[in-house]
Amino acid sequence: MINKLYEKIKSIIKENYKFFVVLIVLGVVLNIKLPYYIYAPGGLIDVSKRISIEDSYDVSGSFNLAYVLEYRATIPSIIYAYFNKNLDIYNYNEVVPPNETVEEIEFRNKMMLEEANENALYVGFKLAGESVSLSNQKVYVSYIAVDAITDLKIGDEIITIENDQVTCKNDLYEYIKKYNENDIINIKVIHDNEVITRKATLQKTSNRNVIGVILTETKDVKTSREVDINFKKSESGPSGGFIMALSIYNYLTEYDLTNGLKIVGTGTIDENGNVGSIGGVTYKIKAAVKEKASVFFVPADNYEEAKETVDNNKYNIKLVKVNNISEAIEYLKNYSNSGN
Structure with missing residues (x-):
């Protein structure tokens, strides 16, 4: 019984192998991820x-x-998105910055x-x-601009700036006001459990000093x-x-x-x-x-x-x-x- 079934399946595949090859290739092609994202x-x-x-x-x-x-676009999804006014197509680099x-x-x-x-x-x-109370506040680097002049890394926990203690984002914003554009400041961080000194060059944006990063805080909240x-x-x-x-x-x-x-x-x-x-x-x-x-x-x-x-x-x-x-x-x- 099993042998007959095996022979039958084998015969069907042999007679229609071109169809199955095309089907497999088509399935692979239609699921290839394109360099685009779709927002909906x-x-x-x-x-x-x-x-x-x-x-x-x-x-x-x-x-x-x-x-x-x-979601990442495929051939079917990008065609559908092109004709659907509620969906938008973005280039991969618009969603995932090159850096x-x-x-x-x-x-x-x-x-x-x-x-x-x-x-x-x-x-x-x-x-x-x-x-409610807050404790154990920590400040992390969560984004670095393409034009930032720094060796800071995403995931760095900032401890000090020029020996000034950093316990919240506002600490950093206040400290860098004291310096001038193009000043290079030392930033002590923890990365992978290692204390490292990084550097950042101050730049001016809208009349204020920046180092070209986004900071994120974590804290313990006692309720x-x-x-x-x-x-x-x-x-x-x-x-x-x-x-x-x-x-x-x-x-x-x-x-x-x-x-x-x-x-x-x-x-x-x-x-x-x-x-x-x-x-x-x-x-x-x-x-x-x-x-x-x-x-x-x-x-x-x-x-x-x-x-x-x-x-x-x-x-x-x-x-x-x-x-x-x-x-x-x-x-x-x-x-x-x-x-x-």
């Missing part, structure tokens, strides 16, 4: 699926993160997610009047209640910080800000509750509309692009501009009384 509207992530807080209040609606889909590896980009985005979550915890608990934050390995970046902080605040206070609504927000958050700009706001609005969200909070610096997207597509969603988290809280507290 993603979806929403209910914050309650990523965070839980001890003895938190119930929520009638939801706070949601919006995300962008990003960086994919691994370095992933490291930065993971570090930024960690920083965003820690800031969100601190801001949410502080605004709610709960006990009055047990908190569990659990993001997937595939999720990263800083743009969920604001809505995480807003959700944490809502969990800790008796008045439910959601008013039963599906609320979406995007933007970074710092320790003072300021909301910073992000990328991909157009895709995020489209994702929110697709998921039938009621309100979309957008950073002030992204508002014009967001408004253009809403107006051009005649989307039925309430767009709210915010500079800091307090403005969002005030808006939602007044929502039911404002007739919106």
Whole structure:
């Protein structure tokens, strides 16, 4: 029986081998990664699926993160994207700078997610009047500009600048104000558990001193209640910080800000509750509309692009501009009384 089946399969392959060869070659060709990336509207992530807080209040609606889909193009996907107005095609070097590896980009985005979550915890608990404190702050190099004149490496933990202790990003920004353009400064770092002295040449941008790097902070956040934050390995970046902080605040206070609504927000958050700009706001609005969200909070610096997207597509969603988290809280507290 088995021998007959084997002979039958062998006969079919022999008679149709050209077809099978073409099929295999076609499958390989269609799955070749092209030097392009495709960006598309993603979806929403209910914050309650990523965070839980001890003895938190119930929520009638939801706070949601919006995300962008990003993937390497293949022949079928790039053809589809070319004819789809909701998708955009970017050159590989526009997404992965020539001075960086994919691994370095992933490291930065993971570090930024960690920083965003820690800031969100601190801001949410502080605004709610709960006990919260910070300790063990560290500063890392997470991006180096192409034109930076430095031997700093991504992943360096900065300890000192010219013997001045660095415990937060603002320390570095303040210290380099003392120097002049083209000054070479010594920066002591830890890299792979080794203490190394790096150098950086100061440059001028918009009338301020820079060394051409982006810094990311990590810190230990001690809270009055047990908190569990659990993001997937595939999720990263800083743009969920604001809505995480807003959700944490809502969990800790008796008045439910959601008013039963599906609320979406995007933007970074710092320790003072300021909301910073992000990328991909157009895709995020489209994702929110697709998921039938009621309100979309957008950073002030992204508002014009967001408004253009809403107006051009005649989307039925309430767009709210915010500079800091307090403005969002005030808006939602007044929502039911404002007739919106």
